Amino acid sequence: MSALAELEARALGEIRGATDLAELKRVEQAFLGKKGELTQQLKQLSSLPKEERPAFGKAVNDCKVSLTKALEARERELKAEELSARLSSEGFDPTEPGSPVPYGTLHPITQITEELVDVFQGLGFSWLDGPEVEFEYYNFDALGIPGDHPARESHDTFWLRDGNVLRTHTSPVQIRAMERFGAPLSVIVPGRCFRNETVDASHEHTFYQMEGLMVGRDISVPHLIYTMKTCLREILRRDIEVRLRPGYFPFVEPGFELDVNCPFCEGEGCKVCKQSGWIEMLPCGMVHPDVLRSGGLDPEEWTGFAFGLGLQRLVMVRYGINDIRDFTGGDLRFLKQFNRI
Ligand code: FA5
Numbered sequence: 001m002s003a004l005a006e007l008e009a010r011a012l013g014e015i016r017g018a019t020d021l022a023e024l025k026r027v028e029q030a031f032l033g034k035k036g037e038l039t040q041q042l043k044q045l046s047s048l049p050k051e052e053r054p055a056f057g058k059a060v061n062d063c064k065v066s067l068t069k070a071l072e073a074r075e076r077e078l079k080a081e082e083l084s085a086r087l088s089s090e091g092f093d094p095t096e097p098g099s100p101v102p103y104g105t106l107h108p109i110t111q112i113t114e115e116l117v118d119v120f121q122g123l124g125f126s127w128l129d130g131p132e133v134e135f136e137y138y139n140f141d142a143l144g145i146p147g148d149h150p151a152r153e154s155h156d157t158f159w160l161r162d163g164n165v166l167r168t169h170t171s172p173v174q175i176r177a178m179e180r181f182g183a184p185l186s187v188i189v190p191g192r193c194f195r196n197e198t199v200d201a202s203h204e205h206t207f208y209q210m211e212g213l214m215v216g217r218d219i220s221v222p223h224l225i226y227t228m229k230t231c232l233r234e235i236l237r238r239d240i241e242v243r244l245r246p247g248y249f250p251f252v253e254p255g256f257e258l259d260v261n262c263p264f265c266e267g268e269g270c271k272v273c274k275q276s277g278w279i280e281m282l283p284c285g286m287v288h289p290d291v292l293r294s295g296g297l298d299p300e301e302w303t304g305f306a307f308g309l310g311l312q313r314l315v316m317v318r319y320g321i322n323d324i325r326d327f328t329g330g331d332l333r334f335l336k337q338f339n340r341i
Contacts, residue, residue, distance in 0.1 A: 178295025
């Protein structure tokens, strides 16, 4: 056995035999310290014939690596032993269950999204996602809202330096869905939208919509009414009446505003519904032939309906919440009322 191999074996034995951290430190010094045995070996290097130096240098280095690894491993073991000895001497029982950590709750917008996805998947719709940073083309042009169209003014848009936009609604995904999947098609698209609006009790700069789109042969207004009634009945958890009023959106023809009978007065007339008995719920309509064309579909063959549901608005109507800012205010007393984990 070479002197180096003998030194390594002896050092490894001492490392394994060290019974506490102080002793381990002493062993480390004895072999790897400035005056340690291995360090001394290295000093012999210059006295060796030139051709033997590389092999000897490598052997010393390998030995150093092996000792360092063994020292680290033994240090970990000794530390763990010391910790468990200290904890048991203090009467700490690591097998006792910890004190409970309070759970958070799902945000009401997350809850309503999950419920809506559930209802619509039951009706055969697929759940799609789309980009929040959108091309001007998808957000506006392909939906029949060219640059000079007055409808752009109602969407106070966050423009990015590269000419793209933070999407102002989920409708651009209508085009993306038709381009990608063709027809027939039934999709919902819940997601975040952005408008550069002054925030007040009913407007946020960042809010959630859920787009719905059904395209098929002979899809007509009764399909739209049936779908919306089924969805709103499930979500508002009561039997509801709906009515359609004309509404203008360049990407639907005809376009509607869909109202539901007021949940607070059952249609009798109250402060919330401004004595009308009806609450404005969502805009919708039959997909404009030009929009079908933008999506690559032939309007002679296909028809469809679309809607854009404001999710904060839906939760507000369901629970009688009167300020949209509560959703992002971070007040736990508000959030804990929607106690679903
Ligand atoms: C649209 O955004 C259309 N894309 C909806 C649509 C889709 C129409 C498909 C026809 C067919 P509108 O700008 O009205 O429409 O917004 C739809 C809903 O989003 C509103 O009813 C409202 O509930 C919600 N919403 C709009 N702006 C805000 C805002 N600043 N803060 C909170 N909710 C908003």
